[in-house]
Amino acid sequence: MLNQNALKEMETRKNRIYLDYAASTPVLPEAAKEAQLVMLSDFGNPSSLHQEGQRARAYREKTRQLLAQAIGANPDELFFTSGGTESDHLAVLGIAHALKSRGNHIITSSIEHSAVFEICQILEEEGFQITYLPVPSTGIIEPEVFQKAIKKETILASIMMVNNEIGTIQPIQELVQIAKNRSIYFHTDAVQAFPYLAINVKELQIDALTVSAHKIYAPKGTGALYLKRGTPFKSPAAGGEQERKVRPGTENMPGIAGFGKAIELLMRDRDKDAQKISHLRNQLEDSLLKKIDHTLLNGDIKKRVPGILNLTFQHADGESLLIHLDLEGISCSTGSACAAGAPDPSRVLTAIGRTPEEAKNSIRFSLGKFTHPEEIEVVSKTVSLFVQKLRSASAVSFSA
Ligand SMILES: *Cc1c(COP(=O)(O)O)cnc(C)c1O
Numbered sequence: 194m195l196n197q198n199a200l201k202e203m204e205t206r207k208n209r210i211y212l213d214y215a216a217s218t219p220v221l222p223e224a225a226k227e228a229q230l231v232m233l234s235d236f237g238n239p240s241s242l243h244q245e246g247q248r249a250r251a252y253r254e255k256t257r258q259l260l261a262q263a264i265g266a267n268p269d270e271l272f273f274t275s276g277g278t279e280s281d282h283l284a285v286l287g288i289a290h291a292l293k294s295r296g297n298h299i300i301t302s303s304i305e306h307s308a309v310f311e312i313c314q315i316l317e318e319e320g321f322q323i324t325y326l327p328v329p330s331t332g333i334i335e336p337e338v339f340q341k342a343i344k345k346e347t348i349l350a351s352i353m354m355v356n357n358e359i360g361t362i363q364p365i366q367e368l369v370q371i372a373k374n375r376s377i378y379f380h381t382d383a384v385q386a387f388p389y390l391a392i393n394v395k396e397l398q399i400d401a402l403t404v405s406a407h408k409i410y411a412p413k414g415t416g417a418l419y420l421k422r423g424t425p426f427k428s429p430a431a432g433g434e435q436e437r438k439v440r441p442g443t444e445n446m447p448g449i450a451g452f453g454k455a456i457e458l459l460m461r462d463r464d465k466d467a468q469k470i471s472h473l474r475n476q477l478e479d480s481l482l483k484k485i486d487h488t489l490l491n492g493d494i495k496k497r498v499p500g501i502l503n504l505t506f507q508h509a510d511g512e513s514l515l516i517h518l519d520l521e522g523i524s525c526s527t528g529s530a531c532a533a534g535a536p537d538p539s540r541v542l543t544a545i546g547r548t549p550e551e552a553k554n555s556i557r558f559s560l561g562k563f564t565h566p567e568e569i570e571v572v573s574k575t576v577s578l579f580v581q582k583l584r585s586a587s588a589v590s591f592s593a
Pocket of ligand 1: 356
């Protein structure tokens with residue numbers, strides 16, 4: 194039961210405008226209820242043989258079934274993890290280590306999420322050679338560039354389906370075809386794709402794929418890894434039989450139960466929500482571009498998911514803008530959550546050709562299921578006001 198304080202708290206939060214869905218989403222009440230059930234009633238350890246265990250197991254297997262249907266996989270090709278980061282780690286490390294004797298070259302991109310980027314840096318220390326593909330200003334990887342990067346030692350490619358900072362959609366189908374022709378295994382981080390795009394791992398012929406629960410309105414701390422049957426894999430983890438040893442350790446049952454419900458609702462509402470969100474994103478974009486001159490759109494205007502809008506407001510410091518907006522009740526981001534607090538300009542924005550200065554003057558607005566049309570105009574007005582203020586404070590004159 195909610196007490197008075199909790200209700201008051203929710204009331205105040207209602208006055209805020211949340212535009213950071215790419216960082217995390219609110220949990221759907223239906224998903225929270227499912228999570229609550231496995232905490233309060235069906236709390237058994239899913240590895241136990243007794244009835245409590247069996248009941249917990251039923252939730253886990255239901256979610257596995259739902260996810261299998263959602264992405265066109267077989268249930269036995271899915272492994273629950275602690276989230277997108279862990280799935281990325283397992284995929285890249287597990288496949289690279291299993292294929293070490295065949296070759297030591299891995300291809301990734303310069304705009305990957307830090308989960309893939311940093312695991313590649315660790316592999317470099319282990320003696321693997323990594324190619325970080327350059328990405329043009331569109332934010333879309335060129336298949337010819339990928340093709341040219343392939344060597345006879347190449348064993349694995351890891352390229353994200355949708356970028357989390359600029360929302361661009363990568364030509365995964367073409368890239369996988371090129372990889373297959375050279376017998377290279379292919380992993381994709383589909384964390385930001387899952388909320389918006391229909392994914393079919395069999396049609397894509399992908400070997401490994403990452404999803405995360407908290408980007409689709411389920412609890413944090415849960416994700417899944419798809420591993421195609423027969424994919425060479427040597428788990429870096431040890432210690433138990435869970436998830437067929439790919440990811441040992443007692444499962445995050447509240448997360449997994451909530452994830453299942455969220456997947457069910459995603460399949461029901463995805464197309465409808467995508468249309469609505471895309472419309473609102475376009476409104477926000479048009480309004481901001483009209484109100485604020487010297488504004489640049491980051492990424493590609495066509496090949497992008499509906500929820501993400503990344504803009505550079507020249508000569509207006511992004512972090513100051515973010516803080517002003519937060520005080521006004523508007524939540525957005527300067528890029529990836531992991532970069533928050535760090536003074537470094539976004540690695541993704543500099544990779545697509547923005548100067549460090551421009552990258553620092555950039556804001557990501559990410560919309561979602563609960564974004565309201567009335568919020569768009571408020572955000573646009575407030576952003577416009579503070580960009581002008583910051584610009585006049587920094588005393589830059591625009592000599593056009
Ligand atoms: C959020 C995100 C992750 C990390 O997922 P967690 O579940 O938060 O660990 C990985 N990749 C992308 C593209 C993301 O947006």
